[in-house]
Amino acid sequence: xxxxxxxxxxxPALVVDVDKVKRNALRMIERCQNLGVQLRPHMKTHKTLxxxxxxxxxxxxxIVVSTLAEACFYADHGFDDILYAYSLPLDKVERCxxxxxxxxxxxxxxxxxQALDELKKRPLRDGRLWHVWLKLDCGNGRAGVLHSQPEAxxxxxxxxxxxxxxxxxxxxxxxxxxxxxxxxxxxxxAQETTDLTLQFMEKLKASGITCKSxxxxxxxxxxxxxxxxxxxxxxxxNYGFYDVQQSVIGSCTLEEVAVKxxxxxxxxxxxxxxxxxxxxxxGLRLLSMTQEHGRVEPISGPLDYSxxxxxxxxxxxxYHSCATAVMHPVxxxxxxxxxxxxxxxxxxx
Amino acid sequence: xxxxxxxxxxxPALVVDVDKVKRNALRMIERCQNLGVQLRPHMKTHKTLxxxxxxxxxxxxxIVVSTLAEACFYADHGFDDILYAYSLPLDKVERCxxxxxxxxxxxxxxxxxQALDELKKRPLRDGRLWHVWLKLDCGNGRAGVLHSQPEAxxxxxxxxxxxxxxxxxxxxxxxxxxxxxxxxxxxxxAQETTDLTLQFMEKLKASGITCKSxxxxxxxxxxxxxxxxxxxxxxxxNYGFYDVQQSVIGSCTLEEVAVKxxxxxxxxxxxxxxxxxxxxxxGLRLLSMTQEHGRVEPISGPLDYSxxxxxxxxxxxxYHSCATAVMHPVxxxxxxxxxxxxxxxxxxx
Numbered sequence: 143x144x145x146x147x148x149x150x151x152x153x154p155a156l157v158v159d160v161d162k163v164k165r166n167a168l169r170m171i172e173r174c175q176n177l178g179v180q181l182r183p184h185m186k187t188h189k190t191l192x193x194x195x196x197x198x199x200x201x202x203x204x205i206v207v208s209t210l211a212e213a214c215f216y217a218d219h220g221f222d223d224i225l226y227a228y229s230l231p232l233d234k235v236e237r238c239x240x241x242x243x244x245x246x247x248x249x250x251x252x253x254x255x256q257a258l259d260e261l262k263k264r265p266l267r268d269g270r271l272w273h274v275w276l277k278l279d280c281g282n283g284r285a286g287v288l289h290s291q292p293e294a295x296x297x298x299x300x301x302x303x304x305x306x307x308x309x310x311x312x313x314x315x316x317x318x319x320x321x322x323x324x325x326x327x328x329x330x331x332a333q334e335t336t337d338l339t340l341q342f343m344e345k346l347k348a349s350g351i352t353c354k355s356x357x358x359x360x361x362x363x364x365x366x367x368x369x370x371x372x373x374x375x376x377x378x379x380n381y382g383f384y385d386v387q388q389s390v391i392g393s394c395t396l397e398e399v400a401v402k403x404x405x406x407x408x409x410x411x412x413x414x415x416x417x418x419x420x421x422x423x424x425g426l427r428l429l430s431m432t433q434e435h436g437r438v439e440p441i442s443g444p445l446d447y448s449x450x451x452x453x454x455x456x457x458x459x460x461y462h463s464c465a466t467a468v469m470h471p472v473x474x475x476x477x478x479x480x481x482x483x484x485x486x487x488x489x490x491x
Numbered sequence: 492x493x494x495x496x497x498x499x500x501x502x503p504a505l506v507v508d509v510d511k512v513k514r515n516a517l518r519m520i521e522r523c524q525n526l527g528v529q530l531r532p533h534m535k536t537h538k539t540l541x542x543x544x545x546x547x548x549x550x551x552x553x554i555v556v557s558t559l560a561e562a563c564f565y566a567d568h569g570f571d572d573i574l575y576a577y578s579l580p581l582d583k584v585e586r587c588x589x590x591x592x593x594x595x596x597x598x599x600x601x602x603x604x605q606a607l608d609e610l611k612k613r614p615l616r617d618g619r620l621w622h623v624w625l626k627l628d629c630g631n632g633r634a635g636v637l638h639s640q641p642e643a644x645x646x647x648x649x650x651x652x653x654x655x656x657x658x659x660x661x662x663x664x665x666x667x668x669x670x671x672x673x674x675x676x677x678x679x680x681a682q683e684t685t686d687l688t689l690q691f692m693e694k695l696k697a698s699g700i701t702c703k704s705x706x707x708x709x710x711x712x713x714x715x716x717x718x719x720x721x722x723x724x725x726x727x728x729n730y731g732f733y734d735v736q737q738s739v740i741g742s743c744t745l746e747e748v749a750v751k752x753x754x755x756x757x758x759x760x761x762x763x764x765x766x767x768x769x770x771x772x773x774g775l776r777l778l779s780m781t782q783e784h785g786r787v788e789p790i791s792g793p794l795d796y797s798x799x800x801x802x803x804x805x806x807x808x809x810y811h812s813c814a815t816a817v818m819h820p821v822x823x824x825x826x827x828x829x830x831x832x833x834x835x836x837x838x839x840x
Contacts, residue, residue, distance in 0.1 A: 152559075152582050154840060186782060208783050210501075228783060229757050231769050232802030233501050253758060256801045284784055288762050317781070408578050409602060413637050420580050420840075432666070433535060433813055434557050434577060435633055452605045453581030464782050468818070471838045489820045491503060491769075 145480040148404060149455060154421035155404045156470040157457075158193075158383070158485065160477050162400035166381050167196045170363065177371040182206050182225060182356065184379025187464045189487035190473065191219050197382050206358075206377045210237050215488035217245055225249040227313060227377065229277055229285045230257040239264050242272060249310055253277040253287045258300055258307070265306045274301050275313040275356070280338040281331075282317040289314075289338045295345055302351055311354030311374060312346070314339050319361035324392045332362035336369045360384070364393040385463035401473075402457040403466060405436070407450050415445050419456060494829040497753060498804060503770040504753045505819040506806075507542075507732070507834065509826050511749035515730050516545045519712065526720040531555050531574065531705065533728025536813045538836035539822065540568050546731050555707075555726045559586050564837035566594055574598040576662060576726065578626055578634045579606040588613050591621060598659055602626040602636045607649055607656070614655045623650050624662040624705070629687040630680075631666040638663075638687045644694055651700055660703030660723060661695070663688050668710035673741045681711035685718045709733070713742040734812035750822075751806045752815060754785070759796050764788065766799055770807065 148157060167183075174181035183197040186208035194205060194216065203223045207213045213226050214237075222245050226238065230252045241248040243266055252258060252274060261272045276298050279286030287294040301309040316335040322328045335357050343355050357370070358377030370376060383401045384394040409418030417438040422431050429437045438456070439445075450456075460466035467473070473485040497506060516532075523530035532546040535557035543565065547554060552572045556562045562575050563586075571594050575587065579601045590597040592615055601607060601623060610621050625647050628635030636643040650658040665684040671677045684706050692704050706719070707726030719725060732750045733743040758767030766787040771780050778786040787805070788794075799805075809815035816822070822834040 152586075152840065153580070228769075229767070231502070231755060231757050233755060237501075254801055283763060284781065284786070285758050285767055291762065406580060406582060408580050409634050411632075413640065414632060418578070418634055420577075432633065433817075437633070452603055468782075491501065 148479050153404050153406045156473045157402050157404050158473045158475045159400045160475050163382050170381055180375040182375045182377045184377050185212055187380045187383055190485040192485045193382055209491045211488055211490040223247045227251050229253050235260050243267050249273040251275040251277045271308040273308055273310040275311045278312050278314045280314045280335045289342050309353045314357045316359045316362050319359045322391055325365045328361045328365045329367050333367045361391050361393045383463040386459050386461045399459050401463050405456050407454045410447050497828050502753050502755045505822045506751050506753050507822045507824045508749045509824050512731050528720050529724040531724045531726045533726050534561055536729045536732050539834040541834045542731055558840045560837055560839040572596040576600050578602050584609050592616050598622040600624040600626050620657040622657050622659045624660045627661050627663045629663045629684045638691050658702045663706045665708045665711050668708045671740055674714045677710045677714045678716050682716045710740050710742045732812040735808050735810045748808050750812050754805050756799050756803045764794050
């Protein structure tokens with residue numbers, strides 16, 4: 143089959159530069175090897191098999207997911223050693239038990255004693271153990287028990303003391319690195335999260351508990367600090383694609399962003415000095431968007447419409463690729479502008 | 492099969508109260524019958540067969556869609572008389588030709604002479620005509636030729652003068668009704684859009700052209716003005732579901748909103764006086780959202796966590812149901828809290 147150019151696509155279309163994805167993935171693999179830390183890439187941004195293959199270096203092992211839909215999708219396609227890194231939802235215990243009994247290694251995460259109680263009520267078959275990570279909040283302020291609270295240690299002890307349950311590790315997401323600008327600030331957050339996590343591991347050790355440790359976020363893992371080598375794992379995810387937000391933070395350059403939204407000019411509005419494009423809500427930087435329309439204005443001066451005839455292609459770099467990708471039921475994959483095929487993501491929860 | 496309660500759903504889940512949808516749809520049908528205007532409901536909000544059946548009163552005829560994916564989805568399932576109400580994208584002419592040759596009545600919309608040129612290059616088989624609506628901008632300021640510009644009349648004349656093409660109607664979306672607060676303001680926009688459209692029809696008539704006319708938006712069609720009876724059609728869409736935004740505008744009451752997002756408490760954060768819920772970016776009113784987490788705060792005072800144990804259900808009313816629905820690959824349909832089944836929307840473009 144003759145390879146088609148990007149311009150043959152109906153728009154709007156999410157296009158993925160597979161060479162950039164491979165480069166971004168390889169750089170992260172090498173970075174982790176140099177640090178001496180296990181990379182457990184997060185699948186939440188792309189949710190596809192193909193990108194997971196690239197990010198795991200083909201092993202199909204050792205991944206993180208954000209939904210059970212992702213966990214099942216990857217389990218159904220030969221992936222294993224899957225961490226469902228989401229504070230165990232009590233309506234999903236049975237589906238987690240199924241995955242734990244089906245896979246070699248399915249791991250869950252919790253941050254509340256009540257979730258542990260639910261695990262007790264559902265012992266796994268064949269003497270299998272629930273593999274549990276304790277979610278620690280090291281300043282990110284979303285999910286997790288706060289690192290400084292005594293409840294964090296007592297919950298770890300409760301997990302260890304529960305029959306049929308294993309404390310696999312301690313997991314912290316340094317999402318506060320998204321507020322950073324530049325490598326220095328990123329590394330300050332990376333250092334702080336690493337320090338707090340390692341201090342917590344020391345406290346655990348003092349009470350006789352040893353387990354793995356993991357921190358993650360694309361900014362901190364794109365510019366890791368040396369001490370991250372003392373952790374067991376890191377779990378960044380967005381870096382496969384990157385996006386404008388990551389370039390603003392300082393995780394990457396704009397050239398390293400592997401995804402774009404291809405759109406076409408569908409209207410000329412000289413009475414408003416605007417173009418209309420066929421791309422709506424997609425998390426992008428534009429004047430305004432509604433469901434299926436985007437309004438594009440020049441920075442200054444009148445628009446030269448002759449440069450943008452109806453049907454002409456524009457490419458937009460997503461501000462947040464996780465949010466943009468989720469709007470697209472298919473990604474169009476290319477190498478140097480030649481279409482290679484499609485990646486179909488999983489959706490839902 | 493025993494009907495299950497809503498609480499049996501894994502969350503987050505978009506739930507649709509089918510009784511409310513039927514009531515909203517019936518009220519719009521009756522309103523249009525009383526006005527003496529043809530209702531052509533828009534499918535963009537729900538994108539499902541079942542809701543389209545309800546909104547067309549079972550006829551499966553006379554609908555508007557916002558994407559060709561919707562057009563094909565409905566055409567494949569026995570719908571006809573479909574208007575693709577989106578300024579003809581030049582990369583999609585061939586797909587539109589296919590639909591025009593396949594359906595009894597497939598209609599397109601344009602607002603630029605260049606789009607007309609593309610139609611000339613692709614005459615339809617078997618003597619079929621391209622059925623074209625002229626998109627008119629009556630103050631909404633998105634797509635369309637401005638009603639006051641001479642180009643609007645000359646484009647209508649060019650359509651009429653083109654072999655193989657029929658000027659079916661003039662189409663205006665009064666999306667500026669979304670800026671209204673209350674019935675009075677809504678009716679002022681409805682009146683203005685109606686007046687400008689009817690004046691344009693007079694101008695066309697003066698140049699020997701007669702065709703249909705249509706305006707639409709859920710606010711204006713929820714509180715129509717009498718003169719809308721002089722139009723041929725109206726094309727509201729959101730009203731099947733309605734949402735918080737429509738209640739703020741004054742199109743409906745909050746009780747009439749037929750969709751909710753069911754979510755569960757997945758975390759207690761007493762150190763921040765917050766709950767975490769298992770529902771992220773969905774266009775809802777919450778303190779903050781990330782991909783799979785929402786942060787919920789009390790209006791004032793400390794949160795009483797005992798009232799919201801982990802796993803407890805909360806229901807959120809979408810701010811904009813079009814934007815929320817698009818995040819969900821399945822809708823769960825209930826009547827008085829008993830689950831009846833699922834609606835599967837179409838996606839993509």
